[in-house]
Amino acid sequence: MSAAGSTSLAELAPAGRRATGIGWTLAATSFGFVVVQLDVTIVNVAMPQIGKDLGAGVTGLQWIVDAYTLAFAALLLTAGSFADRFGSRRVFSVGLVLFGLASLGCAVAPSIGVLIAARAAQGVGAALILPTSLSLLSHACAGDAVARTRAIGWWSAIGGVVSAAGPVLGGALTTGLGWRSIFFVNLPICALGLWAVRRYVAETVRAAAGRLDVGGQLLAIVALFFLTHAVIEGGVLGWTDWTVLAGFAVAALAIAAFVRNESRVPAPMIPLGIFRSRAFSAAIVLGVLMNITFYGSIFVLSLYFQHSKGYTPTQTGLALLPFTVIMLANLASGRLARRFSQRTPVIAGFLLSALAFALLHGVDAATPYLRILPSLLLLAIGAGIGTPALTSLVIGSVASSLSATASAIFGAARQVGSAIGVALFGALLVGLPAQVATGAVFAFDLSAFLRLAGALIAVLCL
Known part of the structure; x- marks a missing residue:
């Protein structure tokens, strides 16, 4: 304590x-x-x-x-x-x-x-x-x-x-x-x-009370609802389906109206000045990249094990058991931050995750599980040490009176990132077992690239 x-x-x-x-x-x-x-x-x-x-x-x-x-x-x-x-x-x-x-x-x-x-x-x-x-x-x-x-x-x-x-x-x-x-x-x-x-x-310390920003509240709800719904449906109906495109269009209009509203009202729901903090804005982007790759890859691995390697649901659950290491990595994040700096666990987490995805390049239906196991462990460790430090950076980069708003922005960004990861990567896994494996490899390669980009953002902006 x-x-x-x-x-x-x-x-x-x-x-x-x-x-x-x-x-x-x-x-x-x-x-x-x-x-x-x-x-x-x-x-x-x-x-x-x-x-x-x-x-x-x-x-x-x-x-x-x-x-x-x-x-x-x-x-x-x-x-x-x-x-x-x-x-x-x-x-x-x-x-x-x-x-x-x-x-x-x-x-x-x-x-x-x-x-x-x-x-x-x-x-x-x-x-x-x-x-x-x-x-x-x-x-x-x-x-x-x-x-x-x-x-x-x-x-x-x-x-x-x-x-x-x-x-x-x-x-x-x-x-x-x-x-x-x-x-x-x-x-x-x-x-x-x-x-x-x-x-x-x-x-907690409360922000100065002003007139409630009803317009901002409603526009935020509309934007996030239609954006998340369009992403979920895009993975099912296809990205060119008219209902999906309409959902993205409504979300885009609502976001534009939200930004305009927040820049004009005297007591905005989200003070747009919060995004002038380079560390805060970078952390939000990193949160999206983190969830796209992590939750998208778990979805990909689940389908790869069952459709490509022929595992049963029980065997798939056991195959993913190494992800429980993330709990220990979560606890190690604070130690790394104390010994080095808060951004160190974030950078290390993104690099370890990039390495994990790179090691999965070339897997197919015949790839033995023992070759995949090191990647699962590295991914769990990378996500585990990076997430608490990144979350702490988000909250610490704003005034204490805006801590709940900052964590809500971070949470919303990660939720959308998770939906994008599952929908985008899931669309790659279609066809015969060999085609599922090929789609999985593409998803892993893309995740490695996104994680390396995230590590660079963390080095330059945090």
Whole structure:
């Protein structure tokens, strides 16, 4: 625990509230991060049973996933703006309550329509939780960059454990208690998080209150919704489908209108001056590149193992098990930042990931797994040491009163990056097993190039 972080938190805590340092803030915010991460992965394994019980087809099942993703991505910027205006602790608490109530709605949903609506409500809760949890962590660290990187490393590691455990837990609950149990499990976690944050966590510094930027909020929601939706549908319908092109067009118009609005209103949702920081702008670009390549490659590897090498789903899960090393790498990020500098883990992470992708060049259906294993480990280590340091740099590059907005911008950029990676790389994996392997190699080569470009950006701009 950072002494500086503990002292500062004690000074900033409201009267009558005991401040116990970064540790309690990390624990409280992690409860929120756990439910957000858990519901990204735990639902997938329950899909067949949900479809059978509620009479849902493939389209309905897809919307169970997409409703959560779209609401989450579309409202991140709004949530970050609200947190800086009204306080991250307050918005985080509202997010936990909403997520818990939405989870209850999912658990008792009598039809696929109700379940989809409740999943969208979960996405809204997740959007309120994610940027505020990072803002509260940053506030507890009181400007100590190394302590912030270390805390975010633990936060990321907890999320990594939950992501890895999600499919296993979901399968066990679905088999033993039925699919509704995967939503009931969120209720005690949300309750514990709400108790901990109300009991131990201090409120953040609020931005100066001005007139609420309603136009900016609505334009941001429209832009992010249509951009994310167009990317998701582009991977399914094709990039030239008229609905996909229309979605991109609406998103582009909304973005242009958003920038115009923010430059004119007296109290903008996002002060555009935040992007004058070279480090902040570079970190946002790096976050997009990171998620395009990392989540896109996981999707590619899953299909490569099953369609090209003929692995079963269980064998594919075991083949991807080395990615759990990312948890240890998350914790190492803070040590590297403390010993060298905050940008060192970011540069090293991008270079290691580039090497991992380069080593995958030329793989085919006959490539032995032991040749692929070093790349999986290097990729996990690279992502693990780079992500916490980059997240810390984003938050540290802006005033403390804008920390939630900064983390929301970063989160939204990464969400869009993930969608682009899966959609873009997924479109390359079509045809016979040999063609799938060829598409996978192209995706890995492109990822290596993007990671090298990211390392150069980090060297020049961070």
